[in-house]
Amino acid sequence: MLTELSLHPQLIKATHELGFESATQVQERAIPLILNNKDLLVSAATGSGKTVAFLLPILHRILAKQEEPKAVRVLILVPVRELAEQIEKAGAELAKLTSVNLLSITGGKDFKVQERALKRMPDIVVATPGRLIEHLANESLSLSALDVLVLDEADRMLDMGFQDNVLKIVEHCRNPHQTLLFSATLPSVIRRFAENILNEPESVLIHHHREQHSDIVQQIVLADDIDHKEQLLRWLLDHESYDKAIVFTNSKTLAARLDGLMRYHKFRAAQLHGDIQQKGRKATIESFRSGKVNVLIATDLAARGLDVSGIDLVINFDMPRKGDAYVHRIGRTGRAGTEGKSISLISQPEWNLMSSIERYLKVRFERKVIKALAANYKGPKKLKASGKAASSKKKKKPALKGKPKSNKVKKAKKG
Secondary structure (H helix, E strand, O other): OHHHHOOOOOOHHHHHHOOOOOHHHHHHHHHHHHHHEEEEEEEOOOOHHHHHHHHHHHHHHHOOOOOOOOOOOEEOOOOHHHHHHHHHHHHHOOOOOOOOOOOOOOOOOOHHHHHHHHHHOOOEEEEOHHHHHHHHHHOOOOOOOOOOOEEEOOOHHHHHHHHHHHHHHHHOOOOOOOEEEEOOOOOHHHHHHHHHOOOOOOOOOOOOOOOOOOEEEEEEEEEEHHHHHHHHHHHHHHOOOOOOOEOOOHHHHHHHHHHHHHHOOOOOEEOOOOOOOHHHHHHHHHHHOOOOEEEEEEHOOOOOOOOOEEEEEEEEOOOOOOOHHOOOOHHHOOOOOOOOEEEEEHHHHHHHHHHHHHHHHHHEEEEEEOHHHOOOOOOOOOOOOOEOOOOOOOOOOOOOOOOEEEEEEEOOOOO
């Protein structure tokens, strides 16, 4: 129970009012370590309660220092704007009975307005790396009194190329401070990165990403080509049971095309990708959250940092190129003990990619056949032990060693 975690009474009261009856596994393990001022490396799935796991002890720490001069005490770095706004909102709800205030600093918003807000010294700044670097260069923000640095979704930040920016920001945090690194996955690049910025950290590993998502039915449907995939997508959105669905593509162009096609066929669809302006992205997410839109067609921008309840169907129109990306996509459903379904449309060029992801995650996807739209492609005729397609090309005969014998016919002597 959260009441057993020795937190400030006003925080406990707020959790009760918000309906938090018990602590999740990541909260039970991480909160005492954070309260004990330990650097932390946490691997936990999206939807496991990790945001509350770092916000509650951080708020407790700030409340214990209320008599000290006003300053930015906590910096939370995140990869995308949407996640920054969600953390700011969650923090404000938990701190509603206190005087602690949060501010999100992201691109796509007026720099001068942010500059004025920073002068009022928020206790917690939630920021994306690029915009924060701009404010540090402008000297509109000082991290000299920082107590806690949080890197949330660190794997995504590095995937997006923010490593150099994050390291520059870490250099500005000269005051002795606690560092908390949260990541859904722990590839070697994250482990090396953690070694550089964490000081004798404790590790909290909740459900390794290869073992999680037991509440999600994972299926594949074979497809002949992109036109066939579009027919399958329409069938699935017509016949599957869902409250909200996300359709993932690997390109912005395809997301826009499918959005137009689905709306033409009267689905309540919308698109979400990097070419959409911040105002439009925010409106789309709110429409999806409220149910006005129930089919979101998105690139991997939405695979992380999108906190919308009621998503019970994920369709991979394109198979993602990496196993971790697949994990993040399907992690939009089956959250907090609810059941979900993931369906991936697999054409012949995607078979080996799909097989690699199966092997990486140590799972076997269930084969789903839609009789009305059965594919001519039935999968590889021959499979390797790895599950990949065996090559049908005949192997060339090895060249003979030594001097080849002459096959010339000797001419007959003239008689």
